[in-house]
Amino acid sequence: MASPGRLGPVSDDYIRLVPTDPDWQPRPAAAAAAVAYVAGLFAGPGDTVEQVRQVFYDRVTLIDAGVHTERIACPRCAGDIGMDWLGDLVRENGMSFDRLDVAVPCCGATVELNTLHYEDPIGFARFEVSAMNAVRAGYELDTTELARVAELLGHPVAQILARY
Numbered sequence: 001m002a003s004p005g006r007l008g009p010v011s012d013d014y015i016r017l018v019p020t021d022p023d024w025q026p027r028p029a030a031a032a033a034a035v036a037y038v039a040g041l042f043a044g045p046g047d048t049v050e051q052v053r054q055v056f057y058d059r060v061t062l063i064d065a066g067v068h069t070e071r072i073a074c075p076r077c078a079g080d081i082g083m084d085w086l087g088d089l090v091r092e093n094g095m096s097f098d099r100l101d102v103a104v105p106c107c108g109a110t111v112e113l114n115t116l117h118y119e120d121p122i123g124f125a126r127f128e129v130s131a132m133n134a135v136r137a138g139y140e141l142d143t144t145e146l147a148r149v150a151e152l153l154g155h156p157v158a159q160i161l162a163r164y
């Protein structure tokens with residue numbers, strides 16, 4: 001069987017796993033165990049993954065979903081917050097944050113960035129495990145697999161499906 005070529009616009013897909021607490025970081029051995037476990041999920045017959053890696057961030061960092069990030073709603077007034085607003089914030093501030101509380105444009109309330117309702121989940125974290133261009137029958141991690149990653153790391157995790 002011919003190996004699948006890459007036709008058309010090249011994009012990269014990432015499964016990004018982050019602790020649910022933005023400040024929380026695992027111990028190095030726990031992080032390594034989680035990486036090994038995730039790599040093993042894509043090691044079956046016919047499965048592939050280009051790279052599984054861990055990243056520790058010095059500061060709380062936006063873990064975005066690339067082109068999947070589309071709509072944001074305010075947790076206070078349920079108003080729409082445009083993606084442009086988040087884009088401007090990142091342009092001014094960068095991807096790392098000392099504080100997550102911001103005044104939202106819809107109602108002026110001060111809310112934590114990680115409590116906004118993102119139509120496609122994104123995260124704020126100081127650690128992630130990512131799997132690049134993974135292929136298997138069930139693409140994303142199921143609840144059992146996410147629970148196992150959480151157990152290995154020592155903290156609950158959220159899953160962000162990103163495409164760039």
Ligand SMILES: [Zn+2]
Nearest residue numbers: 074077106107
């Ligand atoms: Zn609002």
